[in-house]
Amino acid sequence: MNNYIKFIMSISAISLLLIGFSSYSSSEGEKTYQEFCATCHGDKLQGGLSKSLADGVWQFGSSDTEIINNIKTGIAQNGMPSFKDILNESEIKDLVSFIRDEEKKYHKPQFEVISTINSFDYNVNVELVTDQVTEPWAIDFISPAKALVTEKPGNLRIIENGKLVEEKVEGLPKVLYEGQGGLLDVAVDPEYNKNGWIYLSFSHEIDGKGMTKLIRGKLNGNKWINEETLWAADEKFYIDTRHHFGSRIVFDNKGYLYFSIGDRGKRENAQDLTLPNGKIHRIFKDGRIPEDNPFFTSDENFYKTIYAYGNRNPQGLAFNPETGELWESEHGQKGGDELNIIKSGNNYGWDKITYGRNYDGTVSTEKVKMPGMEIPILFWRPSIAVCGIDFYKGDLFPNWKNHLIVGALKFEEVRLLDIEDNRVIHQETIIEKSGRVRDVCSAPDGSIYIVTNQPDKILRLTPQK
Template identity: 45%
Template sequence: MAAYALLLFFSCDGTQRSGGVPVGTASVIATEKASFYIDTLYTGLENPWGMAWLPDGRMLVTERKGEIWIFEAEHYTGKKLTGLPEVYQRGQGGLMDIQLHPHYRENGWIYVTCAKPGDGGGSTALMRFRLTGTQISDVETLYQTTPLSASGVHFGSRIAFDKHGYLYFSTGERGTKENAQNLSNDMGKIHRLHDDGRIPADNPFTNQPGAKPSIWSYGHRNVQGLAYDESGDVLYATEHGPRGGDELNIIEKGKNYGWPSITYGIDYSGAIISEQTEQEGMEQPIHYWTPSIATCGLLYYHGDRYPGWKGNLFAGALALTHIARIEVENEKYVHEEKLLQNIGRVRYLAQSPDGLIFVLTEDPGMLLKLVPAA
């Protein structure tokens, strides 16, 4: 703990930085299977949410208030993009995730999830756009969830592409528990689409009267972590429980993940939500956290820069302010290690094109890079 505090004291000066903390003078952080330094690249971000890299090395970082930063490669001097439509900034809602199309070099599409305004409130939407310099153009709304709500909680939302070309994005149940089990609305679900927003014909509920055909899985409370393992063709998700019961799940076609019929948590008031933690026809998490760590952001690490971490999952913890490194074998949870305790509210983690892990935190709002010590 002293090493983290000392490092951050010298690193986080509230200004832009070029190059971050010199590796030769930073403190080494030793963990069970890797040692690294923290390189603090930028501070002063306001509720950062997601990040992605352009092929030329520049990085895009979203802020919930509806702005996107673009950082130059190496120097991390930032500018803001222009041309993004207004987002519905209310409570937990606003601009959220950002991902590039897997074939970005050919088509130039960048995808975001956001809370989009409408009559009577707002809802989670999936949008895409193209970028020229710092100017956004060709904005398309591919999917807007319904019904709209004035609630300020549980919007989701993360984006993931699989190796078959399908796009997944998550939604929260907007604070109305019953939404998660109701197939006639979009809330508390993970949706599967073609990259242009069309509904795949083999989605599980396309032929069920009254059901939303975009739904891939349901019974979710508020999924704010999605990670895809291409080698195993596995989609992982983390979702917020109430008081206790944060979950790590493997997402499969048409499955019901139980909220609120089964849960390992209780309500914030202490009231019982459900007496049951298991029920026939509902999936069990491969791991759950009680007390809640407030999971947000999920990374499946497939690089070689930290050899001991290859194939591990990394989940951010908002409430307990650390990174959870999770070992999974044969799709089963086997071990967990806490990294960077008290670093701040960890909102998101991502693997850069060169295999390094980058981290976004809130309070303070920082962009960090984990640099292998070897």
Template identity: 45%
Template structure:
């Protein structure tokens, strides 16, 4: 047998059995520091062993190949097998950690566009300039939609629906009488969508956190929140919300105090309305068809359910259920070429996804995932399973996907039908090209000017971007 490098096996054999650390209780960073850093370096740049972040892999560069190398080791190269020492979930978490650091190292070597108002930015296929739409006066804007007369609707998380006039000025007065919103954690007033036949029917749709607060236990404290995403529609007359109708609400027994994962977007297609309800931190509730959380819904635009829905008439299944197994999708749009529905979905730490949505399918959360818990503890050791759908692509480290739009305008002909993905954490806008359900190219076209909350193709052909921190709305216009 070839001699093993002593620093690789020291953590296992240099201590008495009762002194060996319990690796199975450690977070992934602690596992790496104890078992891997001595060889590959504290920052993964290498030492007595090779770098883990230079993109070069001797025994295969897939996640599974890296997993097997950690599990089985390689005695010829002095790599200790960690089978039996670490669980499969921990090894999967190590793979995710390595991928995080590898992608961060690659990103640090890239000169991303540094856009500013008036400056020409050159991307792979087009040149653009940023034009300011709303520079001030907004507070946590969440979504934008367009009225046919040139006005724009913008939601603010705190519950206000605002109008930008056809003259480009933000009306200081919010629309009155909109649905009461429970502002709680990540929830509030979220998406707004103008019906495709607005000129005939005047309908505007809203997605928001619906619920109530219990009586506070102590004076001066807020009562416990009870909330879930709801969908409603109404019309605007003057500055007043009128003709309010509830399109979808969950049974109150499913309302929860969690402050996370409200999800949501709204899109229309040939008389149907699609929308998202996040899993509200409920994890396995996304797998339960009798629980409305973690689902995508399809209804007629008046709120009634089509009989060809995959779970129509099944006892206990929420009205309109279209797909399940979702975590926290906050981007959705329809491919103008073939009518396919796509979403972007927040993963946990790693594993953000782009998914092609088809009726009745299970998208896997939390049974399969390319991510781990935020604190570095394992979540799942598998990324695929029979009967569960694989993403079109996924991102590790997490970019915090938010907002999704196919480009349908004529101002940027080289971007026609490309997919634009917003990112909160990475503060960027990505352009993806899809061909035969695969991402054939991907580039960052905008970065570090704010958290991208929403992206839409405007009726003028410009690409509109809603930002948080700072709270602004900009648009990308062809370079002059």
């Protein structure tokens, strides 16, 4: 009998506890949410000035206790205010119960699995995000749920919650879509949540001549607004060729923006410090030129934005999260594709030294090294036509953390490079023959996005459960 009473008592204690927990009111929470949180996190918790609170992705802790703490103390360095003096304990718990209800309603986008790969570490699903894009060139993410894709003919597309938005972004400048020219890279400001800036590089035309140009702007729905020119060469640097425009755009965590321009088909120009082509450039995010750029003061004719030179056609740039160093990939000639670490003032040798040969097989220079010039960390022979690169930063493939993801156009491959102490100690080809790989991206949700041409697709890699 005694035991039976104990049993009944514990049952009622548990149900009391349960009632106790569920007594926080999601509907009260919703009111508080709309009043205090919606301006930044979106009226449907979808994100906006800051990230979505309903997508199941928690950067700062996913337990109720952690979320409650984050609301109380705020996350000052990221611009999340503290609410401990504004909301009381039970108001905050109502809020969390509302956020949890919304999180349950959120459906993670489902993608069609089009193939699987067995890599050394993982069995991987290759998912189709979309094949409704035209010559996609680059991808970058605004939030886990929202990505931007450039199309070389001149369009910027939005992928939202896994779906390609049908309307193209309106109001972009006209690009020179010819040869290798067109709309090229897109990069989202690392402080996008605060400032909304999006950066684009493209081939720009003046009177039939072309040159790479860099702009930034903001998105209002699908309208491109507040455009600013960040970097444009003087007209005299525009030339007739339609190849080797570069380009990639990346940011470090000190407020600098780096971008690349190829030699524009004038190989000897890469060594000429008075010309912008065949270089890696560094500017501030608003276009100002840092006075400590390596050639800022050395000679008044030197191009002041140059950060490094002697680069043939760099189409991959990425910061190594472990060392903070800038890694670069560039198309070489036949057999001379390079992987470099870019440092201020360095000369990467093109066209004085190279491991490549002319396309007709003849030798352009026997030299692979010369004093004052850098040899690559790695070169590919035969050339894989190395394009976009990115370091893997996510959690879905823990064994791939900080590996360099490398896309190849000609070889239609994605490779993973294991890098230790700035040496490539292993290369694994994880994707073969799935189209010319233009860009690769370690996505905020931990998956890997791949941009291919012929066929034009956006693919997504996730581990099989």
